[in-house]
Amino acid sequence: MEAGKKEIAFGIDIGGTNSKFGLVTRDGKILSESSVKTRHYATPEDLIADLYTKYIQVIPEYLDEYQIIGIGIGAPNGNYHTGCIEHAPNLPWADIVPIREIASRMFGLPTALTNDANAAASGELIFGAAKNMKHVIVVTLGTGVGSGIIIDGKMLYGSTGVAGELGHTVIRNHGRQHWTTGSKGVLEAYCSATGIVLTALELAKSSKRSSSLQQIPEADINAKKIYECAIAGDTLCQQAYQMTGQLLGEALANFAMFSSPEAIILFGGVTQAGELLMNPTRHSLEKNLLPVFRNTIKLMYSALPQSDAAILGASSLAWHALLGN
Template sequence: MVQEVVLGIDIGGSLTKIGLVTQAGTIVTKTVFKTEAQKPFPDFMKKLKLEVDNLISNSGPDIKILSVGVGAPNANPYTGQIENPPNLKWGPATPISKSIEQAFEFHVSLANDANAAALGEMLYGAAKGMKNFVTLTLGTGLGSGLIVDGKLVIGQHGVAGELGHVNVDPYGRKCNCGLHGCLETYASVTGIKRTVFELISNMREDSPLRSLSFEELTGTAISDAALSGDVIALRAFERTGEILGSKMADTVAHLDPEAFILSGGLSKAGEILLNPVKTSMENHLFNAYKGKISVLLSKATSADAVLGPAALAWTALERTTVI
């Protein structure tokens, strides 16, 4: 019996993950390879073609690929390009959709990686059954995806939902985007590292974090320290949660979502992050929203990254089959 699948491709600055996924969200087979983003884009396409061909050949004769979904940083679904990506050294505009369509002869659905992840949460993850929610990926930066009435919001120019770049403080921390005081400079793994170093300079308490350089300090180290009761780490999570929660309250005023779904390295701290986030959000909410908005942790792991692009492909296929 033939098994129908889509090919999900998640392109990251360090790793690219590919997998064959059924409509029910079962990952039939998957693999990961280094993006090597510092090399020219044609080199990446050669590697991608090789890895996909190997994946298909090893999956057996009863697999039928229907379409391809691609999630990538700074991907614009209107132009089919990756535009000005900070961590991919492929130039200002990379024709990713056209290149993949030519390589594999399948239709390609493209989205920003965080937007693709939001669709994955709706079809297969913590937001299953929801129609209005926001995903926040708290990694090196802060990615986000908006789902309204069961549809992904991409905006007029294909870049809606960049909540990592809403302003916390116009005179605040310098962001890689060129602005000052962006939310992701506070609410991300990089952001909490900066907060820890500020606290180390202002607090006298002993902490194992004092012995680590900025490069050595990781989100896991901060989480572990907080779980062990470290005062500086706990204060760092409190401050991060206060800032993130206040900006989530602003987003509630715009969208009235059912829930926020948190994922990424910083979310691994669990309740240590969730508690100050929820408290701050509730404190900043307009009365009409109080007590109505859930804050949840994603169930997805890094190994599930192909589910977002796969959800994108399946959603596009459903649209084309509706009369």
Template sequence: MKRKVAIGIDIGGTSTKYGAVDEFGQIHFQGRLSTAKFGDFETYVKVLTRNIQNELETGNQYMEVIGVGIGAPHGVRQRGTIEHASNLPWKGVLPLVSEMKACMGVDVTLTNDANAAAIGELIFGGAKDMKDFVMVTLGTGLGSAIFSNGKLVEGHDGFAGELGHVTFEHENGRYCRCGRRGCLETYVSATGIKRTIFKLLADHFDDSELRTISFDNLSTHMITESAKAGDVVALEAFRYTGQILGSKLAETIHHTNPEAIFLLGGLSQAGMFIFEPTKEHMERNVHPVFNQKVQLLASELEGASASILGAAALVWHSDKELLISV
């Protein structure tokens, strides 16, 4: 008898991760491909589905796919589209659900990538017993999702919780791919901290091993390793990034009154270097009524698998009415 699985797909600005997940959260295969190298959206969808089908046909014939769940930047569940995602190579409104359904032949569910991660955290991770929490994903950009009273808040048009595009700095802020200036994700994300590193290197003369690395080759892992070695530029970059993130999370606490805020993604893997300054400035900027009441936690979902689990949970738990519009 074939084991039923859901295909979970996480579309990021740099790479796309996919895998087959059973109802218990066990991943039976997973893979990835570059998102950035595909200039044509239709070609990307065909290659992605072919890769998944090859996995199913090669040594995995015992699986039956019951559906596909997708988390993507600016993914809109109600319309099955990705709409004006600034960190993807394709612009405008993309009919992802209809394209994937035509290729895969099963039902396809789409939501914002951070929403998918939050559902994964609720079903498989550290938010299992929580009704009110916020998920913040720190990848190429910054995504966020809000659970209130046990329901995911989508908003009127599917775009609630876009913390990455709240404004940190108005007139002289960093340019964002969305066309505006000063968006939070231009400071707090894998890309944002790289921009901070290069600004610090330009403004200061401190010795730093990061001076020898190009922007394209620099990664958050390298910055973290440099911080562990006491590199003053790396340490200052984390302090500055945490200060900004903490102050904005304080505002989010005022809006949502969550039990916890979870951080997920490459930048969150810096551990104490990002968590300590973020927690410090979060507490410093909240109203006293919220002091020490909101936990700042690392996601309990495992690394690259987290987003796959979250996307697959859209299929397995569609009957739980987790998705709402308010």
């Protein structure tokens, strides 16, 4: 490291719609950020080449004060070990994209890759709520349910490089079928935004209660609407979140008896429901733990601002994966 210069990393979050990128300092300050439309680029090389062009336009003004240590990339189905995006259904490119090698070559910088949920967890570890913690489980609750696991202060990638797919663990034997994988009763089928809508619609169909949901066209119902109706006093919508939290708590208890984390951090759009979701989750988590684990786990919200979380998560990999701190 050059004496006196502070470290920065370049974070790239590749998404199905937008790819965001930015320069981030070791203490989580975003110096510069922007985004592009992923589908605008015919190949991943085109995307990375354009990001490099944008990078060299902004980097000079920071080089007096900072030195760049590397690149972190978060992408759907990003494999930490292979450095490839593997079979990502919502990206327009080849089935296997060696994105780490492409970026490392074009930028001439050490590069690390992982999937979105692991990037979120890495962001919590380097910049957020998991700072200074050794054992943490981060669960992302958005369109899908993902997870990133921290063991002994390090990200867990496992033998395949893609450990921590807790959204696909079965929590209800022969339960609700997942819309893409076909598996039955997995966590994502219930605790994603999509899952919450399905729960509310099922309740509306099986219940004799009237609900303000009945005045909304079915295609317009989403997790946020259900939250708003719940807060406005709609008991059916309250029950949908109650059931979601109860099931989530059961799953978290199972996870906690695996790694005995000091904290479980919930991240993503669904957590905007706040205590409406957190209360039943916390209650169910504690109830389903063996006594020895009770009151040992903090259930927390993400400490990263949601709009910046993707870039922070991606850039954090540079410190975590490349420098090991």
